[in-house]
Amino acid sequence: MNRIVLAFLLPLFMVSLLAAQTKGVPVKPAGNFTVINGKTPGDMAYKVFRPKTGKPILAGNYVKINLSQRIKDSVYFSSWSQLPVYMSIPAKSQPYDISELWLMVKQGDSIIATQMMDTFIKHMPANIPPQFKNGDKILTTVKIIDVFATDSLIRIDQDKENKLWGEKEIVFISKYLASKKINAQKTPSGAFVEIIKTGEGPLIVSGKYVSVNYTGRTFAGKVFDSNTDSSFKHVTPLSFTVGTVGTGGMIKGFDEGMNFMRKGTVARVYIPSLLAYGANPGSPLIKPYENLIFDIEVTEVKDK
Secondary structure, X not given: OOOEEOOOHHHHHHHHOOOOOEOOOOOOOOOOOEEEEEEOOOOOEEEEEEOOXXXXXXXXXXXXXXXXXXXXXXXXXXXXXXXOXXXXXXXXXXXXXXXXXXXXXXXXXXXXXXXXXXXXXXXXHHHOOOOOOOOOXXXXXXXXXXXXXOHHHHHHHHHHHHHHHHHHHHHHHHHHXXXXXXXXXXXXXXXXXXXXXXXXXXXXXXXXXXXXXXXXXEOXXXXXXXXXXXXXXXXXXXXXXXXXXXXXXXXHHHHHHHHHOOEOOEEEEXXXXXXXXXXXXOOOOOOOOOOEEEEEEEEEEEOO
Protein backbone atom coordinates (compact mmCIF):
# COMPACT_ATOMS: atom_id res chain seq x y z
CA MET A 1 0.00 0.00 0.00
CA ASN A 2 1.22 3.51 -0.80
CA ARG A 3 2.86 5.12 2.23
CA ILE A 4 2.29 2.29 4.69
CA VAL A 5 5.59 2.40 6.53
CA LEU A 6 6.75 -0.88 8.08
CA ALA A 7 10.04 0.25 9.58
CA PHE A 8 10.51 3.67 11.06
CA LEU A 9 13.09 5.85 12.58
CA LEU A 10 16.57 5.10 11.26
CA PRO A 11 15.38 4.01 7.77
CA LEU A 12 13.15 7.07 7.59
CA PHE A 13 16.00 9.26 8.75
CA MET A 14 18.24 7.94 5.97
CA VAL A 15 15.57 8.45 3.31
CA SER A 16 14.65 11.89 4.55
CA LEU A 17 18.19 13.15 3.98
CA LEU A 18 17.22 13.30 0.30
CA ALA A 19 14.16 15.44 0.96
CA ALA A 20 14.11 19.23 0.74
CA GLN A 21 14.40 21.15 3.98
CA THR A 22 11.20 22.73 5.27
CA LYS A 23 10.33 25.10 8.08
CA GLY A 24 7.53 25.82 10.51
CA VAL A 25 7.06 22.33 11.99
CA PRO A 26 4.87 22.24 15.14
CA VAL A 27 6.68 20.90 18.20
CA LYS A 28 3.79 20.73 20.70
CA PRO A 29 0.00 21.02 20.55
CA ALA A 30 -2.07 23.94 21.76
CA GLY A 31 -4.77 23.55 24.41
CA ASN A 32 -5.18 21.43 27.54
CA PHE A 33 -2.99 18.35 27.76
CA THR A 34 -0.94 16.27 30.16
CA VAL A 35 2.84 16.18 29.70
CA ILE A 36 4.57 12.80 30.16
CA ASN A 37 8.39 12.68 30.26
CA GLY A 38 10.50 9.56 30.24
CA LYS A 39 13.01 7.23 28.60
CA THR A 40 12.25 4.05 26.68
CA PRO A 41 13.89 0.70 27.59
CA GLY A 42 16.30 1.44 24.73
CA ASP A 43 17.27 4.73 26.46
CA MET A 44 15.54 7.08 23.99
CA ALA A 45 14.32 10.26 25.70
CA TYR A 46 10.73 11.28 24.94
CA LYS A 47 8.01 13.72 25.87
CA VAL A 48 4.30 13.03 25.23
CA PHE A 49 1.61 15.74 25.14
CA ARG A 50 -1.68 13.94 25.86
CA PRO A 51 -5.22 15.31 25.56
CA LYS A 52 -7.98 14.03 27.86
CA THR A 53 -9.34 11.36 25.50
CA GLY A 54 -8.01 9.14 22.73
CA LYS A 55 -8.15 5.57 21.41
CA PRO A 56 -5.30 3.30 22.56
CA ILE A 57 -2.99 1.74 19.95
CA LEU A 58 -2.76 -2.05 19.75
CA ALA A 59 -0.29 -4.30 17.93
CA GLY A 60 -1.58 -4.87 14.40
CA ASN A 61 -3.35 -1.50 14.28
CA TYR A 62 -2.49 1.22 11.78
CA VAL A 63 -1.88 4.86 12.62
CA LYS A 64 -2.27 8.05 10.63
CA ILE A 65 0.37 10.54 11.69
CA ASN A 66 2.15 13.75 10.87
CA LEU A 67 5.86 13.74 11.61
CA SER A 68 9.06 15.68 11.19
CA GLN A 69 12.75 15.07 11.77
CA ARG A 70 15.12 17.84 12.70
CA ILE A 71 18.91 17.45 12.81
CA LYS A 72 21.21 20.27 13.93
CA ASP A 73 18.29 22.76 13.77
CA SER A 74 17.52 21.85 10.14
CA VAL A 75 14.27 20.07 9.23
CA TYR A 76 15.08 17.20 6.87
CA PHE A 77 11.57 15.79 6.62
CA SER A 78 8.11 17.08 7.47
CA SER A 79 4.67 15.80 6.52
CA TRP A 80 2.86 18.74 8.11
CA SER A 81 2.77 20.58 4.78
CA GLN A 82 2.17 17.37 2.82
CA LEU A 83 -0.07 14.31 3.08
CA PRO A 84 -0.07 12.38 6.37
CA VAL A 85 1.94 9.19 6.81
CA TYR A 86 0.28 5.82 7.47
CA MET A 87 2.10 3.12 9.48
CA SER A 88 1.45 -0.40 10.66
CA ILE A 89 2.15 -1.11 14.34
CA PRO A 90 4.37 -4.16 14.95
CA ALA A 91 4.08 -6.36 18.03
CA LYS A 92 7.82 -6.00 18.68
CA SER A 93 9.76 -2.75 18.91
CA GLN A 94 13.32 -1.82 18.00
CA PRO A 95 15.69 -0.46 20.68
CA TYR A 96 16.33 3.28 20.61
CA ASP A 97 13.49 3.71 18.09
CA ILE A 98 10.12 5.44 18.04
CA SER A 99 8.51 1.98 17.80
CA GLU A 100 9.20 1.61 21.54
CA LEU A 101 6.46 4.20 22.14
CA TRP A 102 3.60 3.01 19.92
CA LEU A 103 1.90 0.75 22.48
CA MET A 104 2.31 3.42 25.17
CA VAL A 105 0.59 6.29 23.35
CA LYS A 106 -2.94 7.04 22.09
CA GLN A 107 -4.86 8.78 19.33
CA GLY A 108 -4.42 12.54 19.70
CA ASP A 109 -1.05 12.31 21.46
CA SER A 110 1.90 14.37 20.27
CA ILE A 111 5.41 12.97 20.76
CA ILE A 112 8.84 14.56 20.83
CA ALA A 113 11.62 11.95 20.76
CA THR A 114 15.31 12.79 21.12
CA GLN A 115 18.14 10.62 19.82
CA MET A 116 21.87 11.21 19.59
CA MET A 117 23.81 10.60 16.40
CA ASP A 118 26.56 8.98 18.49
CA THR A 119 24.40 5.88 18.96
CA PHE A 120 23.77 5.44 15.24
CA ILE A 121 27.44 6.06 14.39
CA LYS A 122 28.45 3.44 16.98
CA HIS A 123 26.15 0.74 15.61
CA MET A 124 26.04 1.63 11.87
CA PRO A 125 29.09 3.80 11.08
CA ALA A 126 29.15 2.93 7.37
CA ASN A 127 25.54 4.10 6.85
CA ILE A 128 25.83 7.60 8.31
CA PRO A 129 26.57 10.46 5.84
CA PRO A 130 29.84 12.24 6.67
CA GLN A 131 28.17 15.59 7.40
CA PHE A 132 26.66 14.14 10.60
CA LYS A 133 28.94 13.92 13.61
CA ASN A 134 29.03 12.70 17.18
CA GLY A 135 27.07 15.11 19.33
CA ASP A 136 24.44 15.87 16.68
CA LYS A 137 20.90 15.56 17.99
CA ILE A 138 17.94 14.07 16.08
CA LEU A 139 14.59 15.49 17.15
CA THR A 140 11.52 13.58 15.89
CA THR A 141 8.06 15.08 16.33
CA VAL A 142 4.95 12.96 15.81
CA LYS A 143 1.23 13.81 15.96
CA ILE A 144 -1.07 10.77 16.08
CA ILE A 145 -4.08 11.84 14.04
CA ASP A 146 -6.05 8.59 14.03
CA VAL A 147 -5.91 4.85 14.73
CA PHE A 148 -7.37 2.16 12.42
CA ALA A 149 -8.00 -1.53 13.06
CA THR A 150 -7.59 -2.67 9.43
CA ASP A 151 -5.73 -1.65 6.28
CA SER A 152 -9.06 -1.40 4.40
CA LEU A 153 -10.07 1.47 6.68
CA ILE A 154 -6.75 3.15 5.90
CA ARG A 155 -7.41 2.84 2.16
CA ILE A 156 -10.73 4.64 2.58
CA ASP A 157 -9.10 7.42 4.60
CA GLN A 158 -6.13 7.67 2.25
CA ASP A 159 -8.38 7.91 -0.80
CA LYS A 160 -10.17 10.83 0.85
CA GLU A 161 -6.88 12.57 1.70
CA ASN A 162 -5.53 12.02 -1.83
CA LYS A 163 -8.73 13.41 -3.39
CA LEU A 164 -8.54 16.60 -1.34
CA TRP A 165 -4.80 16.99 -2.01
CA GLY A 166 -5.25 16.36 -5.73
CA GLU A 167 -7.98 19.00 -5.94
CA LYS A 168 -5.66 21.54 -4.29
CA GLU A 169 -2.89 20.73 -6.78
CA ILE A 170 -5.22 21.20 -9.75
CA VAL A 171 -6.34 24.57 -8.37
CA PHE A 172 -2.71 25.61 -7.91
CA ILE A 173 -1.77 24.71 -11.50
CA SER A 174 -4.93 26.33 -12.89
CA LYS A 175 -4.08 29.59 -11.14
CA TYR A 176 -0.48 29.37 -12.35
CA LEU A 177 -1.61 28.95 -15.97
CA ALA A 178 -4.12 31.78 -15.66
CA SER A 179 -1.45 34.10 -14.21
CA LYS A 180 0.82 33.35 -17.19
CA LYS A 181 -2.09 33.56 -19.69
CA ILE A 182 -1.27 30.02 -20.86
CA ASN A 183 -3.93 28.19 -22.86
CA ALA A 184 -3.83 24.52 -21.85
CA GLN A 185 -6.18 21.54 -22.07
CA LYS A 186 -6.95 19.44 -19.00
CA THR A 187 -6.48 15.66 -19.12
CA PRO A 188 -9.08 13.36 -17.48
CA SER A 189 -7.05 13.02 -14.28
CA GLY A 190 -5.95 16.66 -13.99
CA ALA A 191 -2.69 17.28 -15.85
CA PHE A 192 -2.63 20.24 -18.27
CA VAL A 193 -1.27 20.17 -21.85
CA GLU A 194 -0.09 23.31 -23.65
CA ILE A 195 0.36 22.66 -27.39
CA ILE A 196 3.24 24.75 -28.75
CA LYS A 197 3.46 23.08 -32.18
CA THR A 198 0.54 21.00 -33.44
CA GLY A 199 2.30 18.24 -35.38
CA GLU A 200 0.82 16.03 -38.11
CA GLY A 201 -1.42 12.98 -38.39
CA PRO A 202 -4.01 11.61 -35.97
CA LEU A 203 -3.99 12.11 -32.22
CA ILE A 204 -2.02 9.50 -30.32
CA VAL A 205 -4.19 6.83 -28.68
CA SER A 206 -3.49 4.12 -26.11
CA GLY A 207 -1.48 1.24 -27.52
CA LYS A 208 0.64 3.40 -29.83
CA TYR A 209 4.40 3.13 -29.43
CA VAL A 210 5.94 6.61 -29.28
CA SER A 211 9.40 8.11 -29.09
CA VAL A 212 9.86 11.51 -27.47
CA ASN A 213 12.50 14.03 -26.50
CA TYR A 214 11.81 15.65 -23.13
CA THR A 215 13.08 17.94 -20.41
CA GLY A 216 11.58 17.83 -16.92
CA ARG A 217 11.71 20.74 -14.52
CA THR A 218 10.04 21.99 -11.38
CA PHE A 219 7.69 24.97 -11.25
CA ALA A 220 10.64 26.86 -9.76
CA GLY A 221 12.56 26.21 -12.99
CA LYS A 222 15.03 23.56 -11.76
CA VAL A 223 15.76 20.98 -14.48
CA PHE A 224 15.86 17.50 -12.95
CA ASP A 225 16.09 15.30 -16.08
CA SER A 226 16.43 15.54 -19.86
CA ASN A 227 17.31 13.31 -22.81
CA THR A 228 18.48 16.29 -24.87
CA ASP A 229 21.01 17.56 -22.33
CA SER A 230 24.23 15.52 -22.33
CA SER A 231 24.88 16.34 -18.66
CA PHE A 232 22.14 13.83 -17.76
CA LYS A 233 24.01 11.14 -19.76
CA HIS A 234 21.14 9.66 -21.77
CA VAL A 235 20.65 11.49 -25.03
CA THR A 236 18.52 8.94 -26.87
CA PRO A 237 14.76 9.29 -27.46
CA LEU A 238 12.48 7.92 -24.76
CA SER A 239 10.23 5.20 -26.22
CA PHE A 240 7.18 3.65 -24.55
CA THR A 241 3.69 2.31 -25.21
CA VAL A 242 0.97 4.84 -24.40
CA GLY A 243 -1.60 3.68 -21.86
CA THR A 244 0.67 1.44 -19.78
CA VAL A 245 0.53 3.31 -16.47
CA GLY A 246 0.88 0.88 -13.57
CA THR A 247 2.55 -1.83 -15.67
CA GLY A 248 6.04 -0.38 -15.93
CA GLY A 249 5.02 2.54 -18.13
CA MET A 250 5.22 6.29 -17.65
CA ILE A 251 3.90 8.45 -14.83
CA LYS A 252 0.18 9.08 -15.30
CA GLY A 253 0.32 12.80 -16.11
CA PHE A 254 2.97 12.30 -18.80
CA ASP A 255 1.10 9.32 -20.28
CA GLU A 256 -2.30 11.07 -20.40
CA GLY A 257 -0.72 14.09 -22.02
CA MET A 258 0.25 12.00 -25.03
CA ASN A 259 -3.42 11.66 -26.04
CA PHE A 260 -3.41 15.39 -26.89
CA MET A 261 -0.40 15.11 -29.22
CA ARG A 262 0.50 13.88 -32.72
CA LYS A 263 3.75 13.03 -34.47
CA GLY A 264 5.87 16.19 -34.51
CA THR A 265 3.92 17.86 -31.68
CA VAL A 266 5.87 20.09 -29.31
CA ALA A 267 4.04 20.50 -26.02
CA ARG A 268 4.44 21.44 -22.39
CA VAL A 269 2.69 19.28 -19.78
CA TYR A 270 1.96 20.59 -16.28
CA ILE A 271 1.61 17.63 -13.90
CA PRO A 272 0.27 17.57 -10.31
CA SER A 273 2.49 15.59 -7.98
CA LEU A 274 -0.07 12.83 -7.49
CA LEU A 275 0.07 12.21 -11.26
CA ALA A 276 3.90 12.32 -11.11
CA TYR A 277 6.11 10.96 -8.32
CA GLY A 278 4.08 11.88 -5.23
CA ALA A 279 5.73 11.21 -1.90
CA ASN A 280 8.67 9.23 -3.30
CA PRO A 281 10.28 11.07 -6.23
CA GLY A 282 13.46 8.98 -6.09
CA SER A 283 15.60 11.99 -6.96
CA PRO A 284 17.20 14.59 -4.67
CA LEU A 285 16.30 17.21 -7.32
CA ILE A 286 12.55 16.70 -6.79
CA LYS A 287 10.80 17.39 -3.49
CA PRO A 288 8.11 15.04 -2.18
CA TYR A 289 4.73 16.14 -3.55
CA GLU A 290 6.26 18.55 -6.05
CA ASN A 291 4.30 19.53 -9.17
CA LEU A 292 6.34 19.17 -12.37
CA ILE A 293 6.57 20.52 -15.93
CA PHE A 294 7.71 18.49 -18.94
CA ASP A 295 8.68 19.93 -22.33
CA ILE A 296 7.98 17.19 -24.87
CA GLU A 297 8.63 16.71 -28.60
CA VAL A 298 7.06 13.65 -30.25
CA THR A 299 9.60 12.31 -32.74
CA GLU A 300 7.92 9.03 -33.77
CA VAL A 301 4.55 7.26 -33.52
CA LYS A 302 4.20 3.57 -34.41
CA ASP A 303 1.55 0.88 -34.04
CA LYS A 304 3.87 -1.34 -31.97
